Amino acid sequence: MRPTLTALLCILGSSTLHAAPVTVVRQHYVYEVSADGTWTTEVDTARRVDEQQAVAGMGQAPVQYSESLQSLEILEAYTTTKDGKRIDVPADKIITQQLPASTGAPTFSDNKLRMVVFPQVEVGATLNLRYRLKQLKPYLPGLFSAALIVNPFTDTQAASVIVRAPEKLKLHFSSRDMQGGEVKSAAAGKREWRWTYGDAKAILPEPGALGFETFSPYAAVSTFETYPELAEAYMIGAEAAARVTPAVQKLADEITTGITDKRAQAAALYRWVSKEIRYVAIAMGAGGYVPHEADTIIAARYGDCKDKSTLLIALLHAKGIDAMPALIQAGAAFKLPDSVVLGAFNHAITYLPEWNLFVDSTSGFTQFGVLTPNLQSKPALLGGNKSMRAVVKTTPAASAQDRVVQRTIVTLTADGSVSGTNTVETLGSAEPGLRAAMGGITDAMRPTVAKSMLASSGQTGEATLKLSDARDLAIPFSLVFEFKIPQRINVPGPGALATSFGMPTMASGQGFASSMLQLERKLDFPCPTSGADEILELTLPAEVTITTLPKAASIESPFGRFSATYEVKDGRLRMNRRLDITTPRAVCTAADSVELRKFATAISQQMRAQVLYQ
Numbered sequence: 001m002r003p004t005l006t007a008l009l010c011i012l013g014s015s016t017l018h019a020a021p022v023t024v025v026r027q028h029y030v031y032e033v034s035a036d037g038t039w040t041t042e043v044d045t046a047r048r049v050d051e052q053q054a055v056a057g058m059g060q061a062p063v064q065y066s067e068s069l070q071s072l073e074i075l076e077a078y079t080t081t082k083d084g085k086r087i088d089v090p091a092d093k094i095i096t097q098q099l100p101a102s103t104g105a106p107t108f109s110d111n112k113l114r115m116v117v118f119p120q121v122e123v124g125a126t127l128n129l130r131y132r133l134k135q136l137k138p139y140l141p142g143l144f145s146a147a148l149i150v151n152p153f154t155d156t157q158a159a160s161v162i163v164r165a166p167e168k169l170k171l172h173f174s175s176r177d178m179q180g181g182e183v184k185s186a187a188a189g190k191r192e193w194r195w196t197y198g199d200a201k202a203i204l205p206e207p208g209a210l211g212f213e214t215f216s217p218y219a220a221v222s223t224f225e226t227y228p229e230l231a232e233a234y235m236i237g238a239e240a241a242a243r244v245t246p247a248v249q250k251l252a253d254e255i256t257t258g259i260t261d262k263r264a265q266a267a268a269l270y271r272w273v274s275k276e277i278r279y280v281a282i283a284m285g286a287g288g289y290v291p292h293e294a295d296t297i298i299a300a301r302y303g304d305c306k307d308k309s310t311l312l313i314a315l316l317h318a319k320g321i322d323a324m325p326a327l328i329q330a331g332a333a334f335k336l337p338d339s340v341v342l343g344a345f346n347h348a349i350t351y352l353p354e355w356n357l358f359v360d361s362t363s364g365f366t367q368f369g370v371l372t373p374n375l376q377s378k379p380a381l382l383g384g385n386k387s388m389r390a391v392v393k394t395t396p397a398a399s400a401q402d403r404v405v406q407r408t409i410v411t412l413t414a415d416g417s418v419s420g421t422n423t424v425e426t427l428g429s430a431e432p433g434l435r436a437a438m439g440g441i442t443d444a445m446r447p448t449v450a451k452s453m454l455a456s457s458g459q460t461g462e463a464t465l466k467l468s469d470a471r472d473l474a475i476p477f478s479l480v481f482e483f484k485i486p487q488r489i490n491v492p493g494p495g496a497l498a499t500s501f502g503m504p505t506m507a508s509g510q511g512f513a514s515s516m517l518q519l520e521r522k523l524d525f526p527c528p529t530s531g532a533d534e535i536l537e538l539t540l541p542a543e544v545t546i547t548t549l550p551k552a553a554s555i556e557s558p559f560g561r562f563s564a565t566y567e568v569k570d571g572r573l574r575m576n577r578r579l580d581i582t583t584p585r586a587v588c589t590a591a592d593s594v595e596l597r598k599f600a601t602a603i604s605q606q607m608r609a610q611v612l613y614q
Contacts, residue, residue: 020154020202021051022058025126027156029148033165037138037223041146042075048126050155059121061129063114064099069137075130077116082124093117139289140233144171145341147220149213150178150197153205158198161219164190172225174338177217195219208515209523210587211332213343220339227381230340231327231390235383237290238306238325242314247295252318262321266352267368269315271473273361277311278302289342305362306348312361313350322387326351326358326380328395332526334586336379336392349375351382351393358395365435367473371395372432373402373529377586398529400580402428405533406507408500414541416491422481422502430530434506435477439470454483457504461485491543493614499536499575507532509562509579509603516600521593527583528559528596536575540613546573550609557599559583559592564606573611579603 025046033039049058065072077089099111118127138144148161165171167189173181180195197217205212224230255272256265280302291297291306294314303311309325316323327345329336336344349360349371360366360375377397384390405427410420426434441449450465466480483502489495505511512528540546546568553564560581567574588596 020151021049021054023048023050023155023157024151024159025157027148027159028162029146029160030162031146031164031221033144033163033169033171035166035169037142037144038135039144039146040132040134042130042132044130046080046126046128049121049123052123055121055123058127059118061116061118061127063116063129063131063133064111065114065133066111068110069135069139071134071136072114073132073134074114074116075132077118077129079118079120080126080128081120082122087119089116089118093119139342140230141236143223143230143233143342145220145222145224145339145343147218147337147339147341147343148178148195149218150200150216152200152203152212152216155202156198156200158196160194160196163193163221167191169223171221171223172339173219173221175217175219178219180219193221203522206519206521206523206525209332209521209525210334213337214333214335215524218337220337220341222340224340227336227340227344227392228384228390230342231381231383234289234325234327235385235390238310238383239385241291241293242310242317243294244314244318245293245295247298248314249318251298252315255315256319262319263355265319266316266321266323266355269319270312270359270361270368273308273312273315274364274366274473275471276301277308277361279308279362279364280304291348308361309348309350312359316350316352321352322354322385323350323352324385324388325349325383326393327383328375328378328380330374332374334378334526345381347375349380351380353388363432363436364471365439365473366432370431371429373398373429373526376429376529397586398429398581398583400531400582402430402529403531403533404430404434404507405535406505407535407537408502409537410501411539412489412491412541412544414491414543416487416489417485418488418501419484420482420501422479422483424479424481424503424506426477428530431477434479435470438467438477438479441465441467450481453481453503454485457500457502459483459485459488459502461488463502491541493544493612494547495613497538497546497573497611497613499611501536501538505534507534508607509534509577510607512579512581513600513604513607516593516596517604520597521590524587524589525593527586527588527592528581529583531560531581532577532579534575534577536573538573538575540568540571540573542571544613546611546613548610548612550606550611553606553609555599555602555606557595557602559596559599562599562603562606564609566611575611577607 025048028044030042031039074094079087095115097113097115099113150156150159175195178195178197182193185192256268259265259268291310294311297303297307297311313323326349328347329345330347349358351358357369358371378395379392380395382391382393405425407423410418412418446465450463454463462484464482468478481503549566555562562579564577
């Protein structure tokens with residue numbers, strides 16, 4: 001699922017390390033709400049280009065809308081040059097386009113982009129856009145919701161939101177760091193609310209921080225008071241879409257032929273939907289919040305996240321297995337907004353109450369019962385059905401099973417050449433990322449990829465890459481990297497032996513250390529999750545003698561433990577480094593980063609320990 005314009009009104013998103021080179025001169029929204037939840041909003045924006053790097057990105061402004069549910073009218077569009085001259089956007093430079101994400105499945109998408117292309121965009125120019133968007137039908141029955149979220153990474157001179165609604169329409173509001181509330185209405189039979197914000201200087205973003213919507217100034221409104229109300233409204237369309245039809249029953253029976261165990265049936269159905277239904281990131285039907293019927297998805301063989309969840313639920317129901325949709329936020333936010341807004345969720349997964357199990361069939365790379373790190377410890381809104389009521393339930397947290405294990409078996413010869421294998425095993429939530437990263441590598445590409453992987457670790461020689469089928473979710477994913485590197489080590493010594501051979505190390509405490517040491521944090525961020533095991537067995541020639549081994553290490557922290565052991569036995573050097581992450585919560589604060597940096601610093605020092613030989 002995707003947040004819509006009314007569900008999430010953000011002012012110029014930014015993911016760079018610098019505050020945006022743009023100033024929001026004004027960003028004003030006026031909502032006129034009807035008793036049935038439909039609405040009209042007039043949006044008035046002006047953005048000034050402050051630096052050359054912003055010219056290309058600011059030259060056009062897209063406005064997304066649904067042809068079946070909304071009408072869009074561009075009221076004004078013009079550039080104010082740096083010397084104050086107004087230049088209107090010509091009519092032929094306001095272009096209606098198919099939503100780019102829907103090009104692979106146009107029959108399912110009625111969403112369009114109205115692209116406004118501004119003239120004479122340069123440093124000092126201000127780009128002005130005013131438009132009217134009318135909602136002809138509520139996204140969900142009885143729901144009106146909107147939120148203005150100010151981007152703290154952009155200078156903002158003035159921002160506001162006004163909501164006008166019938167006196168009898170009950171609305172629920174929340175806000176943070178914005179001035180406002182109810183004001184006297186000039187229209188009979190109506191109430192009015194107004195919030196303002198401005199004269200704010202940008203702060204610097206931080207990589208890996210929580211989404212700015214979790215701490216930014218905002219004002220939000222909704223006709224719903226609780227999230228279960230939203231789930232019940234969602235289920236009106238979702239439950240009907242997931243009904244068990246003859247086509248659904250036939251498919252479910254075919255997929256589970258010969259399987260009698262209920263959980264095994266659920267896993268087989270999950271794997272089929274994950275693999276056979278192509279994911280297309282489009283907003284479909286009623287603004288992207290009502291899924292297609294299961295029969296339609298089966299026939300098309302594609303759908304977005306809520307469609308894949310809907311089909312899986314229908315198939316599960318066909319086999320007598322209880323299941324329901326779970327709406328969730330896949331971004332860096334771990335708490336629901338106080339106001340019940342659609343933008344609180346951007347993804348749909350599936351909940352199986354019989355096993356208290358969340359599953360995500362969208363990615364195609366996630367095994368049954370596993371959640372990727374971005375879905376762990378998140379509030380999920382369960383749709384509810386006859387067996388249980390709609391409720392908000394937190395997804396499972398990361399565990400010790402979420403880890404990467406890399407084993408390196410290598411032989412050093414008398415001329416200093418080395419040969420061996422790297423075997424990478426991923427467990428729990430660490431596995432989908434590796435599957436996805438390797439899933440697009442074809443047989444023809446493997447020699448080139450193997451060579452590049454060897455080069456990226458600063459080595460030259462021969463290498464081959466062996467991968468299991470990344471999309472076969474019935475078996476663990478395996479990666480084997482074989483290598484031969486001529487004259488890698490100076491023999492005879494003296495010298496220092498490397499502890500990394502072949503492909504870059506994926507299971508290293510150094511990766512964790514580097515991420516924690518890159519900057520001093522001021523913003524909250526998701527706590528680290530996955531652990532790592534780095535195992536090395538190096539067979540030595542008679543010409544090489546180990547003279548010094550690093551001391552064994554055991555580093556304790558409130559956020560985990562790192563250990564390292566080294567030994568030489570029977571002509572082999574064995575090293576085992578293990579990182580266990582045991583963060584006590586999902587979100588870490590700037591204060592936590594101090595302790596994490598201490599932990600990372602100690603690990604980084606240990607990783608630099610040398611094995612000396614002669």
